[in-house]
Amino acid sequence: MNIYPLQIKKEDNKLVIKWNNNETSEITLQKLRDECPCVSCKGESVMFESYIPIKSPFKPAGFYEIEKIESIGNYAIQIFWKDKHNTGIYSWDVLENLGK
């Protein structure tokens, strides 16, 4: 069975996701941002050479705050953070794993 969210909503400092299998995930915004899946946050592997970005201990204002969320087709959401970071595409798989 394919798992997909029936409802995604932001509550205080977390994202609450109701799935079609009756499970509910709660993911804190901090975890969501720290696990941002985009290339500039997570790095990428190019021909067996890994590029791993160095995480700055300095967090700009709005780093852990969501400006808005947009759905991407029917497989993911894109999160716009208040510090203008918006390249993270969170697929349902990613969200389900973060909620565990």
Ligand SMILES: [Zn+2]
């Ligand atoms: Zn990112």
